[in-house]
Amino acid sequence: MSDPVIDAEAKTGQNLQWEAAADLVVLGSGVAGLTAALRARELGLRVLVVTKAAVADGNTRWAQGGVAVVLDGEHGEPDQGDTVAAHAADTVTAGAGLCDDDAVGTIIGAGPAAVARLRGRGAEFDAGSSGLARTREGGHSAFRVIHAGGDATGAEVERALVAAAGEHGIPVLERHLAVDALRTAAGAVAGVTVLDPAGVPGVLRAPAVLLATGGFGQLYQATSNPEIATGDGLALALRAGALIADIEFVQFHPTVLYTPGARGRCPLVTEAVRGEGAVLLDGAGERVMTGVHPLADLAPRDVVSAAITRRMAQAPGGVDDHVFLDATGISGFARRFPTVHAACLAAGTDPLREPIPVTPAAHFACGGVVTGTDGRTGVTGLYAAGEVARTGLHGANRLASNSLLEGLVVGERAAEAVAADLAAGVLAKPRHGLTPGAACVPVADRDAVQRVMSRYAAIGRDADGLAAAGSVLDLSAVDCPLWTHEAVEDAALTMLAQALLAAAARRTESRGCHVRTDAPERDDATWRRSQLIRLSPSGQPVLADPVLEGAA
Ligand SMILES: Cc1cc2nc3c(=O)[nH]c(=O)nc-3n(C[C@H](O)[C@H](O)[C@H](O)COP(=O)(O)OP(=O)(O)OC[C@H]3O[C@@H](n4cnc5c(N)ncnc54)[C@H](O)[C@@H]3O)c2cc1C
Structure with missing residues (x-):
């Protein structure tokens, strides 16, 4: 080879x-x-x-x-x-x-x-x-x-x-x-x-x-x-x-391994663990998914992530940042889930003996x-x-x-x-093909972008939070040439944050992964359609008219 x-x-x-x-x-x-x-x-x-x-x-x-x-x-x-x-x-x-x-x-x-x-x-x-x-x-x-x-x-x-x-x-x-x-x-x-x-x-x-x-x-x-x-x-x-x-529509996986203050890539606890019988428990040992959905712990991801987020917010003081996944009843866990098992052990949890601390995290676009x-x-x-x-x-x-x-x-x-x-x-x-000129594009500090997106544009969004996030981005972005790997990546994150905030603010309903606390119902009459985004002549991501773009 x-x-x-x-x-x-x-x-x-x-x-x-x-x-x-x-x-x-x-x-x-x-x-x-x-x-x-x-x-x-x-x-x-x-x-x-x-x-x-x-x-x-x-x-x-x-x-x-x-x-x-x-x-x-x-x-x-x-x-x-x-x-x-x-x-x-x-x-x-x-x-x-x-x-x-x-x-x-x-x-x-x-x-x-x-x-x-x-x-x-x-x-x-x-x-x-x-x-x-x-x-x-x-x-x-x-x-x-x-x-x-x-x-x-x-x-x-x-x-x-x-x-x-x-x-x-x-x-x-x-x-x-x-x-x-x-x-x-x-x-x-x-x-x-x-x-x-x-x-x-x-x-x-x-x-x-x-x-x-x-x-x-x-x-x-x-x-x-x-x-x-x-x-x-x-x-x-x-x-x-x-x-x-x-x-x-950013899918949050309901269960990544929780470690206090974790940033960046967090180890996943695959859904298949729930498929094999594990159940979600809150800090008091109560089932999280009972009565939430007919499929209980195997409900679609948006449903499970939102339920976990609600349960964490209901914790005394409203500040709990994780729940637990009890997989102790799964026989042969280490053989069936070697990656999860190793990640848990590395984080100090033995999933064969104790529930795994888990929390939702951004997972799929x-x-x-x-x-x-x-x-x-x-x-x-x-x-x-x-x-x-x-x-x-x-x-x-x-x-x-x-x-x-x-x-x-x-x-x-x-x-x-x-x-x-x-x-x-x-x-x-x-x-x-013409080589593009060295254009300058808005680039915000990556930490600032991640912080506002996690706070205002994750699971549970509202108009005020989305507007606040947009203001932070506008204030912190400066025009930079795309001359380094970091600038290219940060420019992409900045542009996507702007696009996501615009689409999430316009969609005044809750549907799938997009959960608006100020518009909790699904509104099929108005919103059973996708939103298209293109760049404006000045380089800003803007919502496009689906009729003009020839697509619904
Ligand atoms: C922890 C985890 C568990 C998952 N589990 C499942 C699962 O069980 N089943 C399932 O169906 N899906 C799962 N997914 C989702 C699935 O893995 C991904 O959606 C899928 O692998 C994406 O494949 P891709 O080829 O589109 O991109 P990727 O595999 O992400 O590859 C992207 C490639 O693009 C390159 N790249 C990016 N930017 C640039 C650039 N500017 N220039 C050059 N190269 C660039 C990267 O280096 C990389 O090679 C999981 C995802 C994660 C993170």
Whole structure:
């Protein structure tokens, strides 16, 4: 097997100028990016993968619970007559009225074949008594979540894809951070600018660029996401003229491991622990989810996170910042959940003997760059897949374990769309891409952004808090050139914070992950629609008119 990683160190200090080295530049080496790159290579395209970190650093490797998919008989019979239609129905229910039915049908329907191809590329899932083992997570009406290494599914998916990329000789340029798109005079994307590890700028020219840059959990103080999750791809897309949507719907995972004063990435306690029987308790030992939802501890994530938040606020003094997850009744816990077990022990909790302290944390971006299920954005030459994209699968709240599946399906379809667009001759000539000037954009201090977003724009928002957060951002942002990795990331977080605050303030209802304490009801008459955001000519994210944009 050849090593797919281009030696980034050897390039440090050189000014990259790769003219037409690839038909497709894929930004990101998680499940969506590598799946797209492999499919593109199968279709005979020259593909270059670029990642701002090491090849395996992304949200993908941290995924625990698994991949939601209805098995097809060959790999084990579906659970109790489970069907693709039932999986789609659960997805739509979790999405709280904002899923795109066509996207749900396409992506969920393509799931079994996509998982079969992933297994063909070497990913190994845990075996059960007949075929693959399956678990159940919140919002699922059946046991349909396949997993690997117990609770290390993402690590296995990433391992298999990185190995397959190596076997196919796909080059991966590590530690190069994409900044902006090159665009032609007609507005088509024709490459990207990058910063190498030393911050030296370079240019990668290609007729097609696929964003597979993941989410933006780092917008908040506590998140399950690693450091890379700063939303760079959304900011790049907005600056390139694309639309984003559903940005106000940030899913908070109900249970990350609580440690006092934790900041940044917090270890996740996968939902599958509740799927195997663990229950949430408050400080007094009372069940948190009793009477809240028919599925109790396995209610959809938005419901569980909001219930925990309410229960914490009701604690004496209203200052409690965690509840407990009692998993002591699960036999074989350490074998089934080795990652969670190790994280608990490292934090001083023995989950076999005592309840695990847990709290909600920012976990998944339901919104993103507006695309079809083929990854096409509204900008010629720009595609997006995975968590950075908004296909309409997740609506206002993602169903657990649907995102790896989306990355697998849409990653492949995006590569096929690029191949089709290349063959049809609709993409720009790379040499026509104009290098963007050294624009200055608003950049706020990251700590300040995370602090106000956690305080005013997490679970439980109201008009006054959202306005206060906006004022803090406006006051603390200063215009900076995008000359360093830090500036690019902080500019993206600032822009996304502004976009999220605008969308959350306008949406005067509660739906899915968006909970307004001053508008607690769901208002289908007014709000059963997505909000689109684009950049104004002055570079501010603004709500777009769906009619004018030609999309509802
Ligand atoms: C703790 C945790 C547990 C999870 N559990 C599950 C689960 O059980 N099941 C499930 O379906 N989903 C789960 N998810 C969600 C799922 O892991 C992600 O949605 C999915 O892996 C995203 O894949 P991706 O390919 O879109 O992006 P990522 O895997 O996040 O990869 C993003 C890539 O983009 C690169 N990048 C970012 N910005 C730039 C830039 N400016 N220039 C160049 N490269 C850039 C990064 O370096 C990285 O390579 C979990 C997430 C977390 C954090």
